[in-house]
Amino acid sequence: MKISFNINGMPQSVEVDGNTPLLWVIRDVLxxxxxxxxxxxxxxxxxxxxxDGEAVRSCSFAAKFAEGRDITTIEGLSAGDELxxxxxxxxxxxxxxxxxxxxxxxxxxxxxxxxVPNPTDQDIDDxxxxxxxxxxxxxMRKAIxxxxxxxxxxx
Amino acid sequence: MKKAYLFYTLLLLTAGMALAYASSELxxxxxxxxxxxxxxxxxxxxxxxxxxxxxTHKRCVNCHPAGDRPRxxxxxxxxxxxxxxxxxxxxxxxxxxATCHQQENNDYSGVPGAPEWGLAPLKMQWExxxxxxxxxxxxxxxRNGGRTLEETVHHLTEHELVLWAWEPGVDANGVPRxxxxxxxxxxxxxxxxxAVAGAPIPEE
Numbered sequence: 001m002k003i004s005f006n007i008n009g010m011p012q013s014v015e016v017d018g019n020t021p022l023l024w025v026i027r028d029v030l031x032x033x034x035x036x037x038x039x040x041x042x043x044x045x046x047x048x049x050x051x052d053g054e055a056v057r058s059c060s061f062a063a064k065f066a067e068g069r070d071i072t073t074i075e076g077l078s079a080g081d082e083l084x085x086x087x088x089x090x091x092x093x094x095x096x097x098x099x100x101x102x103x104x105x106x107x108x109x110x111x112x113x114x115x116v117p118n119p120t121d122q123d124i125d126d127x128x129x130x131x132x133x134x135x136x137x138x139x140m141r142k143a144i145x146x147x148x149x150x151x152x153x154x155x
Numbered sequence: 156m157k158k159a160y161l162f163y164t165l166l167l168l169t170a171g172m173a174l175a176y177a178s179s180e181l182x183x184x185x186x187x188x189x190x191x192x193x194x195x196x197x198x199x200x201x202x203x204x205x206x207x208x209x210x211t212h213k214r215c216v217n218c219h220p221a222g223d224r225p226r227x228x229x230x231x232x233x234x235x236x237x238x239x240x241x242x243x244x245x246x247x248x249x250x251x252x253a254t255c256h257q258q259e260n261n262d263y264s265g266v267p268g269a270p271e272w273g274l275a276p277l278k279m280q281w282e283x284x285x286x287x288x289x290x291x292x293x294x295x296x297x298r299n300g301g302r303t304l305e306e307t308v309h310h311l312t313e314h315e316l317v318l319w320a321w322e323p324g325v326d327a328n329g330v331p332r333x334x335x336x337x338x339x340x341x342x343x344x345x346x347x348x349x350a351v352a353g354a355p356i357p358e359e
Contacts, residue, residue, distance in 0.1 A: 019262075019263070021261075021263055021264070040263065040264060041264050041265055041266070041327040042254075042255040042261075042264050042266045043235065043236070043327075054251060054253065054254070055249055055250075055251075055254050056253070056254055056255075057254060057255050057264075057266075059263070059264055060255055060257070060261045060263070060264035060266045061257060061261075062257065062259075062261060065257055065258065108249065111249045112248065112249035114249075115248035115249050116248050116249065125237075126237065126239065126247050126250065127247050127248060127249040127250045128249070128250075129236040129237065129238075129250060
């Protein structure tokens with residue numbers, strides 16, 4: 001079936017089986033490799049993207065539900081050359097180790113900061129439930145607080 | 156003597172009427188609109204048994220928890236990832252039910268889905284209640300979202316999220332989830348029969 005949506009601000013149409021996980025459309029059809037496959041069970045969060053601004057596990061999101069929606073992947077998080085506060089904070093705090101899970105964490109964090117501009121540690125624990133096998137959680141927590149500072153200073 | 160006889164007869168009649176009225180009030184309080192005959196009452200209670208076999212099943216109770224944490228799975232364990240109900244019953248600000256659950260089951264990931272996926276309001280908690288307590292709860296406008304009996308029947312028999320229980324899909328290992336012990340059409344018929352009979356609730 002033909003499915004049309006905006007992805008990272010650009011209109012896009014694909015011809016795929018409507019039940020194909022959006023993750024595979026993003027990676028294999030649109031060649032945007034930043035979004036990762038982790039568990040395939042909506043558990044680890046490596047595949048997190050935004051659909052109309054909401055964090056969504058793309059491995060468990062049928063492509064047909066993307067029709068007419070605004071999709072954002074890690075490639076579209078920044079505004080052109082200007083890094084998103086989450087990206088800036090991630091660099092400042094040198095968060096990644098292997099880096100595989102980080103795009104998912106960053107997309108989840110960006111969605112959190114839109115809803116909770118000054119998250120507490122408890123807000124972070126409750127809302128960011130992605131999994132990092134390198135256990136970079138400590139640095140991520142610092143980076144999330146730093147990203148909030150940057151974002152609030154910019155706005 | 157005649158006067159005394161008449162007086163006691165009138166007294167008995169009045170007392171009998173008062174008792175009958177009180178009894179009908181009690182039944183109305185439990186959902187009785189038209190008290191059925193003895194046979195109808197028995198049919199209604201059989202319908203009640205079928206309905207409650209469904210409503211006490213994990214496919215229903217997992218999302219009618221006592222507290223803010225949904226349960227999941229065949230063993231009704233707490234939902235993974237520390238998921239909580241949030242203000243509107245659809246999750247926390249950046250961890251909404253819809254972060255993972257979509258409009259229908261996803262057989263690739265094993266994540267179940269249906270329209271309006273979310274938790275029943277806290278006042279509609281069923282976990283830990285007996286079937287009689289659940290029945291009282293669903294008939295109580297203060298706890299059922301202000302629904303009339305007709306609206307409650309509509310919710311129980313037509314709401315897509317309720318009927319998902321018979322199309323629960325497969326888990327992450329591809330294993331089909333358990334369905335309620337009564338077939339869907341039989342359950343719907345039972346709910347309607349029970350309601351038409353005045354929604355009687357048996358003794359504990």
